[in-house]
Amino acid sequence: MAKSKPPASPSASASISTSPIAPTAAKKSAPAASRTAQAVTAVEMGSRQREISVSEFFTKNRHLLGFDNPRKALLTCVKEAVDNALDACEEAGILPDVLVKIEVASHGEPPPPASQATRFRITVADNGPGIVREQIPKIFAKLLYGSKFHRLRMSRGQQGIGISAAGMYGQLTTGKPVKIISRTSPRSTAHYFEVQIDTKKNEPLILEKKQIDWDQPRGTQVTLEVEGRYQKGRASVDEYVEQTIIANPHVKLTYLTPEGESKTYPRTYHELPPSPREIKPHPYGIEFGMMLKMLHDTKSHSVAGFLASDFCRVSPALAEEICKTAKVSPDAKPRSIHGHAAEILYKTIQTTKIMAPPTNCLSPIGEKAILSGLYKQIKGEFYTAVSRPPAVYRGNPFIIEAGLAYGRGPEEAAKAQKAVEQPRAEGEHQDEDQELARVIRYANRVPLLYQQSACATFKAVLDTTWRNYGIPQSRGALPAGPMVIFVHMASVWVPFTSESKEAIADYDEIRKEITLALRECGRRLGLFMRRRDRAESEFRRRNIFELYIEEVVEACNRLKGGKLPKEKLKAQLQKIATSRTGGTKTDEVLGKTGAGPEGLPHSIVVTAEGVEGELSVVDEAAAATEPAPSGSPGPSTEVGPDEEEAATEVSQPKTSRKGANPVPGRDKKAAKLKGKAAQLPLFSGDGQTGKRTSLATGKSGKTRGANRSPRKGK
Numbered sequence: 001m002a003k004s005k006p007p008a009s010p011s012a013s014a015s016i017s018t019s020p021i022a023p024t025a026a027k028k029s030a031p032a033a034s035r036t037a038q039a040v041t042a043v044e045m046g047s048r049q050r051e052i053s054v055s056e057f058f059t060k061n062r063h064l065l066g067f068d069n070p071r072k073a074l075l076t077c078v079k080e081a082v083d084n085a086l087d088a089c090e091e092a093g094i095l096p097d098v099l100v101k102i103e104v105a106s107h108g109e110p111p112p113p114a115s116q117a118t119r120f121r122i123t124v125a126d127n128g129p130g131i132v133r134e135q136i137p138k139i140f141a142k143l144l145y146g147s148k149f150h151r152l153r154m155s156r157g158q159q160g161i162g163i164s165a166a167g168m169y170g171q172l173t174t175g176k177p178v179k180i181i182s183r184t185s186p187r188s189t190a191h192y193f194e195v196q197i198d199t200k201k202n203e204p205l206i207l208e209k210k211q212i213d214w215d216q217p218r219g220t221q222v223t224l225e226v227e228g229r230y231q232k233g234r235a236s237v238d239e240y241v242e243q244t245i246i247a248n249p250h251v252k253l254t255y256l257t258p259e260g261e262s263k264t265y266p267r268t269y270h271e272l273p274p275s276p277r278e279i280k281p282h283p284y285g286i287e288f289g290m291m292l293k294m295l296h297d298t299k300s301h302s303v304a305g306f307l308a309s310d311f312c313r314v315s316p317a318l319a320e321e322i323c324k325t326a327k328v329s330p331d332a333k334p335r336s337i338h339g340h341a342a343e344i345l346y347k348t349i350q351t352t353k354i355m356a357p358p359t360n361c362l363s364p365i366g367e368k369a370i371l372s373g374l375y376k377q378i379k380g381e382f383y384t385a386v387s388r389p390p391a392v393y394r395g396n397p398f399i400i401e402a403g404l405a406y407g408r409g410p411e412e413a414a415k416a417q418k419a420v421e422q423p424r425a426e427g428e429h430q431d432e433d434q435e436l437a438r439v440i441r442y443a444n445r446v447p448l449l450y451q452q453s454a455c456a457t458f459k460a461v462l463d464t465t466w467r468n469y470g471i472p473q474s475r476g477a478l479p480a481g482p483m484v485i486f487v488h489m490a491s492v493w494v495p496f497t498s499e500s501k502e503a504i505a506d507y508d509e510i511r512k513e514i515t516l517a518l519r520e521c522g523r524r525l526g527l528f529m530r531r532r533d534r535a536e537s538e539f540r541r542r543n544i545f546e547l548y549i550e551e552v553v554e555a556c557n558r559l560k561g562g563k564l565p566k567e568k569l570k571a572q573l574q575k576i577a578t579s580r581t582g583g584t585k586t587d588e589v590l591g592k593t594g595a596g597p598e599g600l601p602h603s604i605v606v607t608a609e610g611v612e613g614e615l616s617v618v619d620e621a622a623a624a625t626e627p628a629p630s631g632s633p634g635p636s637t638e639v640g641p642d643e644e645e646a647a648t649e650v651s652q653p654k655t656s657r658k659g660a661n662p663v664p665g666r667d668k669k670a671a672k673l674k675g676k677a678a679q680l681p682l683f684s685g686d687g688q689t690g691k692r693t694s695l696a697t698g699k700s701g702k703t704r705g706a707n708r709s710p711r712k713g714k
């Protein structure tokens with residue numbers, strides 16, 4: 001092709017003359033520059049234009065899907081498969097029973113240790129509904145294919161890209177296909193598939209398909225071979241599994257690590273979360289272009305019918321009213337509305353008062369389940385959880401839940417107490433605890449392990465003034481102290497900042513709700529801390545009194561000529577010292593009575609209905625509160641793991657503690673106390689007997705230890 005030299009433009013020559021490059025160098029580079037400029041013509045450029053398939057795009061940009069490094073890629077593959085398994089089971093009304101197995105992949109040669117291996121075989125199996133044979137290839141080998149994208153209903157997956165992207169990553173890094181076994185019922189046969197993606201077309205390639213014998217009556221098993229790196233610690237597969245269990249206590253999960261360990265996390269809730277309903281879009285949540293498309297696609301024959309049937313919360317009467325205000329005939333054909341008329345209709349919709357969307361499309365974890373999960377997985381002294389009322393962003397309903405676990409558990413707390421009791425020189429201060437709080441974030445029950453600082457939840461934690469609640473915090477930093485902060489967003493559409501679904505976008509409405517939930521947790525923690533500090537100070541005073549009792553008794557005895565009943569006086573003085581320093585309450589607050597669930601004397605659990613825990617903290621406010629009647633049974637869902645499951649429990653992570661059902665039963669009286677007033681008194685005691693009564697259950701606080709035993713749960 002002829003390449004003509006373009007004339008040098010005045011601006012080009014100007015730029016050469018003003019260039020800091022030496023004239024000779026500029027002269028040398030000028031022909032090169034003009035050659036490059038000549039090289040491409042519009043026709044040539046036009047001939048290079050090509051469609052890009054979504055698979056090709058994500059092959060190049062796999063970091064967008066969470067496959068930016070081998071360690072993260074291993075986690076993403078497990079996460080996508082487990083999330084799908086849980087979604088499928090819950091949608092089918094089946095209590096999930098999930099197996100996660102990661103093996104070092106070696107082909108013939110002896111496998112390297114897991115920490116040095118670079119290739120892994122991941123198998124995730126569930127007891128869900130299975131997948132019909134025709135759908136299997138597309139689900140696992142076609143990007144942007146799924147059942148959740150087009151509906152407004154809370155689920156872990158939403159984009160239709162997760163598992164096929166994991167398969168594509170495996171194909172890219174190891175060349176191995178995805179292997180699937182699926183069976184839809186015990187009467188039907190199991191199907192085995194090996195599939196890969198044709199990345200050019202974004203279509204599945206079936207390498208093998210056959211019917212096989214499978215010992216599972218129903219469910220799906222997917223096996224991927226991928227390049228990865230296995231490392232424990234933060235943002236690891238192990239952490240993902242542990243955090244998944246906190247937010248999904250209804251799941252039984254068996255995890256076989258690449259190091260050959262077997263961990264079984266038994267179910268602690270034996271009921272499925274309420275199944276979320278699918279809703280129609282709310283008028284406030286749609287953009288103008290989207291409304292135009294809906295007007296075009298609707299099956300309704302009139303505008304009023306379209307408004308009433310294609311949106312939620314628009315009744316036929318409201319639809320007529322909108323049409324009247326927008327000066328559009330209610331009977332007009334939806335397709336005939338465009339241009340100015342459509343704009344007026346859109347503006348009218350946005351300014352009309354419409355009820356908030358229904359919230360039965362959401363399935364929050366619930367305060368009790370959060371407490372149960374935190375208590376089971378995290379050692380601490382104080383736990384609390386808050387579920388906010390539903391709110392809306394861009395027409396999408398959502399619920400924010402927050403939880404908090406504070407402290408180090410009894411052993412560590414005892415060590416810390418000893419350190420406090422050590423005598424110190426004048427002016428010497430105890431070292432400030434520099435440990436920062438840990439934030440665990442969830443979206444639709446899925447732990448978010450990466451991009452913490454980009455997440456609205458993390459920003460809300462930083463913005464909360466924890467100092468107000470007695471927790472040290474440097475400016476713009478996380479609060480300091482042994483604390484785990486839990487935040488969950490449940491929504492029909494979680495606004496993630498990227499396709500890898502790692503951080504929640506910072507919408508004002510969402511940030512506000514998170515902040516309110518955190519403040520409530522902080523307020524409860526502050527109350528707990530103040531009471532504990534008061535008890536500690538009373539205890540120190542008592543120790544000082546006791547130091548002098550012996551001497552006072554001896555002195556009195558000398559004055560009485562040695563005829564004083566010394567033991568009697570000593571006992572009387574000790575009694576006075578105790579009663580003047582908070583009485584037995586002080587011992588209980590500090591866990592000195594030895595009572596408490598599983599030797600965890602400092603544990604208390606606060607719920608919106610009141611408080612359940614071993615720690616009896618009675619103050620004036622609590623004394624004034626009417627105690628709830630005793631004997632109200634807790635719901636049947638709150639039972640410990642059954643015997644069979646307990647028997648299969650092989651090992652637990654170090655942080656986990658066996659046996660936890662700390663959650664009180666609901667009670668009519670307690671329900672009345674819901675809200676702020678109920679939170680204030682941690683326990684209501686009957687002043688005379690000093691017997692503790694939980695606001696939530698009405699049962700004696702002492703029974704909590706038994707309540708928490710998983711073996712006795714049923």
Ligand SMILES: Nc1ncnc2c1ncn2[C@@H]1O[C@H](COP(=O)(O)OP(=O)(O)OP(=O)(O)O)[C@@H](O)[C@H]1O
Pocket residue numbers: 080084085088126128129130131139145146147148149156157158159160161162163164165220
């Ligand atoms: N184990 C399974 N059992 C039943 N159906 C499944 C299973 N795994 C996947 N599916 C189906 O395959 C579809 C596609 O799954 P995929 O992970 O690609 O996307 P998703 O879960 O819809 O969304 P996301 O990309 O956000 O994860 C799902 O919508 C679901 O209907």
